[in-house]
Amino acid sequence: MNRFGSDISELLRQITHKQMRTETELMQQTGLNQQQGRTLEYIGAHEGIIQKALADAFRLRGATITSMLQGLESNGYIERRTQADNARQKQIYLLPKGRAVLEQISRAFETSNDTLVKALSPVESEQLIKLLAKINRGLDPE
Amino acid sequence: MNRFGSDISELLRQITHKQMRTETELMQQTGLNQQQGRTLEYIGAHEGIIQKALADAFRLRGATITSMLQGLESNGYIERRTQADNARQKQIYLLPKGRAVLEQISRAFETSNDTLVKALSPVESEQLIKLLAKINRGLDPE
DNA sequence: CGAAAACAGTTAGACATCTAACTGTTTGCT
DNA sequence: AGCAAACAGTTAGATGTCTAACTGTTTTCG
Known part of the structure; x- marks a missing residue:
């Protein structure tokens, strides 16, 4: 009925949207x-x-992954190796440049997560994780 | 640390992502x-x-809205009127064709929300809404 | 009053993702 | 053994969003 910030689906969407902006910003560097x-x-x-x-x-989609990895590869973050025993698939490995940014990346995502949970008490955070995990599981089979 | 489905930020992202797929599908018609x-x-x-x-x-972004509304307008869903008293801004109104799809749209979003909450009891749903609303509010000022 | 700043909207061009169609490889079946 | 189906990845082209630069309008203020 009166959606606009009141139903779960919409709340999730709003939060995630803001979150993605924050993360994009944090990753800028x-x-x-x-x-x-x-x-x-x-x-x-x-x-x-x-x-x-x-x-x-x-x-x-597969096409999206292809395109993203082509970018990461041509910028020296990763390497894609075709295997001897199965020429259909390519295995992906980090190159030194890729490994070098891992630290910075995980700090960015932690910061992002912190801005979320700072509104909640530890107990509430636990509750929330349980509820979300339940929903997430419920979404999977289909 | 071990992100990948365990922290709140990541759970939100995964759920929302699946949700958007469902909604895109429901709106297909x-x-x-x-x-x-x-x-x-x-x-x-x-x-x-x-x-x-x-x-x-x-x-x-403003540019995104411009582009989306141009599409909706040229397909006859809405109308954009420049006002007499302020030529900077345009007011948006639904046309009959736009009003005609509202029902279908809100059914789609309800269905989408239902697939989420069906994993939860009514009490859990209430809890979840409270927690999400809290986070959402906490995200706003900045 | 008039110039400068703020504001609403638009355009151009970049980028990430999507779908559909394709290539090449492997698996499965008769 | 050999052909058909399934699979992994790629390419081409469409779409939606973004940023930056721009136009035109209104507000502010010296």
């Missing part, structure tokens, strides 16, 4: 955008991951 | 996208609103 940052982080935690798995993890 | 739908709804509730106010409400 690195010259990367928010999604590139997340991707480098993820690759760092999953060296040798293939593009399809990145697409699934972030729910982005 | 109307030929509008999710943001156009929200905008029409908002105009319906605030007839005569000016573009700047829409930009503020959705936190989109």
Whole structure:
């Protein structure tokens, strides 16, 4: 009915939207955008991951991943290796330049998260995480 | 530290991202996208609103609003009137075609919200709304 | 009053994502 | 063994948003 800031879906959208602005700003220094940052982080935690798995993890299209990784590769952050045993897929690895920005990236995301939780008590934060995780799980099967 | 689905910021992002996909899909029938739908709804509730106010409400850039409204106008959903008393601004009004899709739009967003809350009990929903509203408020001043 | 600043909207051009169609590789089945 | 289907990745072209620079209008103030 009276949406405009009152229903959950809309609240989530508003918060996330503001959050993305903050993160884009925080990442400015690195010259990367928010999604590139997340991707480098993820690759760092999953060296040798293939593009399809990145697409699934972030729910982005294959074409989007191709394009983003081409950018990261040509700027020297990562390397894509075609494997001997399966020429269909490419494994992704961080290069030194990529590893070098990880610290800065994770600081940016932590700061961003802090601006969110600072409005809540520790108990409330815990509650919120539980509720969100529940929703997130509920969204997955379909 | 171990982000990837565990911190609030990331959970919000994941949920919202899935949600936007659902909504885009639900709105498919109307030929509008999710943001156009929200905008029409908002105009319906605030007839005569000016573009700047829409930009503020959705936190989109003026240029983005211009472009979106040009689309909605040329497709006959809305009308933009320059006022006599202030030639700087344009007031936005729904045309019959715009009013005609409102019903469908709000059903789509309700459905979308339902897929979220169905994972929660009524009590949990209430809790969640309170927590999110708190965060949202906390984000506003800056 | 008149110039400067603030404001609302627009245009041009960049960028990230999307879909659809395609290439090349691997798997599965008869 | 060999063909069809599934799969991973790429390309081309569309769309939505952004920033920066611009136009035209209104407000402010010396």
